[in-house]
Amino acid sequence: MRTSFHKERTPQYFHDAKDVRVRTRTRALSIDRAKREVRVRDLATGVEEDLPYDRLVIATGSVPNKPPIPGIDLPGVITVTDLHAAIAVKDKLSRGQVNRAVIVGAGPIGCEMAEALADLWGIETHVIEMADHVLPGALDHTLAEMVRVHLEEKSVHLHLGRRVTEIREKAENGLLEVMVSEESPIAAELVVPAAGVHPDSDLARRAGLLVAPSGAIVVNVRLQTSDPNIYAGGDCIEIPHLITGKPVYFPQGSLANRQGRVIGTNLAGGSARFDGTVGSFAIKIFDLSVASVGLTCQSALNNGFDAESVIVVQADRAHFYPTHDLIYLQLTVDRKTRRILGAQAVGANGDAVTGRINTIAASFPGKSTIEDISNLEIAYSPPFASALDIVNAAGNTAENILDGLSRPMKPEEFEKCFLVEESTDCLCLDVREPAAAAPFVKHFGRRWLNIPQETLKGRMGEVPRDKRLLLVCGSGARSYEALRRLDQAGIDNTVNVQGGVSVLEKSGILKTEKDEEGQS
């Protein structure tokens, strides 16, 4: 209820400072579009009245999705999407009534709740998610796995690819029993459904306004509904997705704020536009920051794009600067048009991570291509960026892949082929220096070969020609150079493992004792 300058925003304040009459505890019952009146009821007195309007704004927001699970209405099952529910959860926690909690859904709200419960309150926290990775709307598999590894390091119990089938109350101790597909039931004092939200468009629908199949109110670029005297904005509308061109429901407080200004301008006789969203998203989960924009590779494929994903790893500032953190960045690119379709990033330094994603987001409305990203002018100074920033490196890597200069292997393909299937048709060729490769050679034996990239020219005779070679280095850069050299020597049954050992370790595919500093 307070601004950034700690001013409380009461109805009295709005009246005094802005001539706005705020009516709290008042419900809008219906809209009479012919008479231009809204029927409202004072919830304290029960008195109803009709408020006339010239222009009307619908900002009814969203309501939480309620998964169709038997037992979802039991006491102890609390959905946290309003202040009152949050207070109810906090009361329960602060009275020491919760030892174990189950969160249903590993989207943004589920992940933020997991951090709050496990970190702030020290509660044994389980998260059940139907998809095979966390944050499925924002991240593809590899980066999502980095988040999973981090959540598990922070003692959050993840149950991926699982559903809650029922919630029961145990008569003997009053505990909730959460039935999970393919797993044993989990006994808990608190269950938090976090299955997203849907638009609250009931009032609009009953007034005969156009509402999309998603349930969201349909608006034009002026944010007018199908009745030009009625505007709508915020979590109750759908807006164009600027990458797919299709309408999308993307409820974000930031977009609601910007829509508010557009509506205000238009109400006052102006002609402001809200053209749509590129889908910018950010979240902090414990010590890891996550940001994304546009489409995931999976979502791009689902939308009919000929999509390719590109993963790069690089420090957030010059490598010789005393402190730096790695950023893991994935681009989604369109093979045909070479357009950037999306980007996602994970790293410890949130401002650096979001800074890169925002920069890519800003380039979208110009329909940026990988060449634009290669030359995107990130300001350079060692404390803030490398001379060739990770954003540029991602563009260059995408270019190499689309031009056929590189043959990338996704980290999960590496996992499947090298670790799960233990295919005898392929070998890892690690082109790092011997000290970095040694633990892997020791562990994998003859399946993990080490020839440092700078010695490769002189040791070409040692390179096996009867196997598929999975080229690996610290980040994927030197192994790309090795791939080029091997190609020149006619050895082209090779792939470059994207992001190298750094990504394999960060996403939990390879588990070693070494820390990141030891990599190369």
Next chain:
Amino acid sequence: MRTSFHKERTPQYFHDAKDVRVRTRTRALSIDRAKREVRVRDLATGVEEDLPYDRLVIATGSVPNKPPIPGIDLPGVITVTDLHAAIAVKDKLSRGQVNRAVIVGAGPIGCEMAEALADLWGIETHVIEMADHVLPGALDHTLAEMVRVHLEEKSVHLHLGRRVTEIREKAENGLLEVMVSEESPIAAELVVPAAGVHPDSDLARRAGLLVAPSGAIVVNVRLQTSDPNIYAGGDCIEIPHLITGKPVYFPQGSLANRQGRVIGTNLAGGSARFDGTVGSFAIKIFDLSVASVGLTCQSALNNGFDAESVIVVQADRAHFYPTHDLIYLQLTVDRKTRRILGAQAVGANGDAVTGRINTIAASFPGKSTIEDISNLEIAYSPPFASALDIVNAAGNTAENILDGLSRPMKPEEFEKCFLVEESTDCLCLDVREPAAAAPFVKHFGRRWLNIPQETLKGRMGEVPRDKRLLLVCGSGARSYEALRRLDQAGIDNTVNVQGGVSVLEKSGILKTEKDEEGQS
């Protein structure tokens, strides 16, 4: 000489790893374009030879400008633009031979040297700058003054609007005596000229290649010189400025890196482009980070634009997030086309500051307007941004100004009118809460009136109608609302002081005992 993975890059490494023959201690003497040969001399043996080429790349870089000052060649005057000079300076410092140093120029190199000398070595450091503010190429006056205040807090002595007229050696003690216009001479053991660099294009000029009046080699978007078999890149070329459309000399390691890839692609038969620069710049000066892109307001005016500047102040993340720092952001906008011409920012959190400037930079190639900036999709989450980020707020503020809804007053105009001239025709009307305004009311007496914005409607009778009112709040947001309300009441002899007390204090115009937390 080392990569981010600590690999040393010796000539041997380049030979082994990349088949590149690096010839150190070898000078390129001349180019015979007809024969396609470069004459080189081995500096160790004196032997000369002709190296044939199919394609040639000139990457001769830049040389430091040498100000035409008598005494500039004395021992103890050391220009730091190569490794050897840096080592010479460091030797002198580490032997304890320097108690006082004079830096000539307050551009990026001068400011970085000032930090190194004053902070790392504890030396009394003086900086002499001809312009009336530091970093004149990157910042307009107000934000530059914030840097000045910070440098002075860190004990750096700035002499702005001054020239070094001569450097003498004092016979009695061997000290250098630096003669400064309008000031007493400064005795120092070390003088560091930091007056920028110019392109090293001598080889190209003698080969008959087209060289611009600036001395930079002229290239096309493929980075070919006037001889299509000869490419050039890095600090020896000029490139198009994407805002003005004019060629510009903007030597930056980051651009050189990107040009290197473009040239490499084209040498190998590809057709990559380097379209130009938007002028992204960043620097860290002690605890302050500075970034800019595009044109300063002054430079935009010089280039014939009808430019206006807009200053906003806002936290780098949600105000309710436990830690946050203020960002001071200035936009340069074109009144006629509403295009963004430039942006500059200052703040303590460098990743947040550069993140915003990079985001604006990325929107330039699409020729972004203020409306684009108002809706620029900065990813929102409280740890990383406000729901309405400072970038959006800057766009909105620019819109208000260009649409005539606000009448901005520049902080330096406030200083001139209210503080220097102490004009009796104007009054400050401070619309913050009484506690925040009290020290100012106490100090300025009847010239500093306080009516909180939310009480203005009921206290309209107290507002003087015979004076020009300089409206002030913490950041310029509430004073804008006050301006609108006063306009409605017919009181329009008002201006809104841009950035409010926050900017006035940060730039040293108003000096108070209060810290930023006390402001509103």
